[in-house]
Amino acid sequence: MHTITVGCTAMAGVLQSDDEGYDTSPLRYHGDVDAMPGLLDFAVNVQGSAPPPWLRDRLAATLDGLARYPSAAHDAAARAAVARRHARSPDEVLVLAGSAEGFALLPALRPRRPVVVHPGFTEPEAALRGAGLDVTRVHTDEATGHRLDPGAVPGDADLVVIGNPTNPTGVLHPAAAIRALARPGRVLVVDEAFADALPGEPESLAGECALPGLLVLRSLTKTWALAGLRAGYALGAPDLIARLAAPRPQWPVGTIALEAVLACSEPAAVAEAERAAHALIAARAAQAAALAAVVGVTVLPGQAPYLLLRLPDGHGARVRGELRAAGIAVRRGDTFPGLGPDHLRVAVRPPEQVARLVDALSTALSPVLHEIEVPA
Structure with missing residues (x-):
């Protein structure tokens, strides 16, 4: 690397x-x-x-309520469903207009030395560079199967972004290697957009509550055929979630997307x-x-x-x-x-x-x- x-x-x-x-x-x-x-x-x-019929029906049932603004109660219900799914508390959940919104919010964390592990999804670097930040790229190598070497990440990096499994290589990094990137004063962003496409969600850190600075981003786009809806969520410590959400406008996630997050987080959907x-x-x-x-x-x-x-x-x-x-x-x-x-x-x-x-x-x-x- x-x-x-x-x-x-x-x-x-x-x-x-x-x-x-x-x-x-x-x-x-x-x-x-x-x-x-x-x-x-x-x-x-x-x-x-297209989404499965049961999900289409569930989303269609919200249409008659679109004259009303998205409600705090609906957002709370979606956060509670996600929290139960990952054995976390609702204040550790931020419902997003797609996980890409989570990357767009990263500059709100005010990193000084952001690092993105590549090859990987490029939106995090695009968002950081678009905010005027210099980004350090840490490259994995095909010769080593694109495996992560935690020691290749600069010690002074205060924000590190990595996908698991990584897009486009498809490599699933051991959770222990990801954990090795965490340290006080650093935000560790793990893009788990494809984690639910692997049986048992191996190596996922979505349920990890004790790791300092961990921020996990999830998407509903892939498994549920909802790319046009934009629905996902972030998981992290309440103070980190609050910092990430600080620049968002009022009503950042629409009613249909809130219902999608709620529905897809329920036990039958999981x-x-x-x-x-x-x-x-x-x-x-x-x-x-x-x-x-x-x-x-x-x-x-x-x-x-x-x-x-x-x-x-x-x-x-x-x-x-x-x-x-x-x-x-x-x-x-x-x-x-x-x-x-x-x-x-x-x-x-x-x-x-x-x-x-x-x-x-x-x-x-x-x-x-x-x-x-x-x-x-």
């Missing part, structure tokens, strides 16, 4: 470079840009095309998510095997509901273009710090869709097969 400090610059434009030579606008590039209408979507990590996680992990294993059988495709180790692929050197952009021409959207990898144009991220999808991806990849890579050494 290695560290680099990146200065703050504007993030407008397309693949614009700052004075340090770093692309800045890609920090705000996400899979929805790749997943244009009409394409088979492997770019966005949302499971399913049990349903657990069943879905078991099915998802089996589908992931089958998809990884199918993709690994394509000559020229390297499937990197991971456990999340997406796979990071590496293609032959210099062919990533061309292959991505050919996949798009074949009607398939994948997530480009070169907008993630630490990855390059030959990396692709693909979501876990049903077998018939995976078969289309495998066929399209095989076709796109066939011109370079003679350049690739196939083990005997």
Whole structure:
């Protein structure tokens, strides 16, 4: 692992470079840009095309109340449901308009030396740099399976952001390694947007109450197909939650999103998510095997509901273009710090869709097969 400090610059434009030579606008590039209408979507990590019927009915039932402002009582009920789900107290919960809102609020903590572990979700760095802060990047390495080395994080960092499992690598870091990053005077932000997609939520710190400075962010987007609603929550000590929430406007989360957080935190929903996680992990294993059988495709180790692929050197952009021409959207990898144009991220999808991806990849890579050494 290695560290680099990146200065703050504007993030407008397309693949614009700052004075340090770093692309800045890609920090705000996400899979929805790749997943244009009409394409088979492997770019966005949302499971399913719509929420389950019971959840749709539950949310629809709130529509008749939309003439009223979101109520404090509704927010309290949502916080109480989340608190029961993670064995915490309601004052340790902040309901968010998506976990991305939690990252947007990080500058309110007034860090002096923020660190973001990469490759990882880029919104935290975008928010911090957008507030005029210099951000130190700590890079994990493919040679070590992108495993976290807590010792690589500078000792004077007063805010550290890491995903677990990490997006886009899919690596699940041991909880002990994450805990090793905590220390007095430091806020440790753990992005657990995909934690409920793994059976039993291994290595999660969502229920950790005693770790100083811990802030865990959760999303409902992926498991419940609610990307368009924006619903999630933060977990942390009451004083930390209060600091994070200080700049928010009145009524920051709408009525439907409050109901979604409440509904998806109830025991029946948690049990349903657990069943879905078991099915998802089996589908992931089958998809990884199918993709690994394509000559020229390297499937990197991971456990999340997406796979990071590496293609032959210099062919990533061309292959991505050919996949798009074949009607398939994948997530480009070169907008993630630490990855390059030959990396692709693909979501876990049903077998018939995976078969289309495998066929399209095989076709796109066939011109370079003679350049690739196939083990005997």
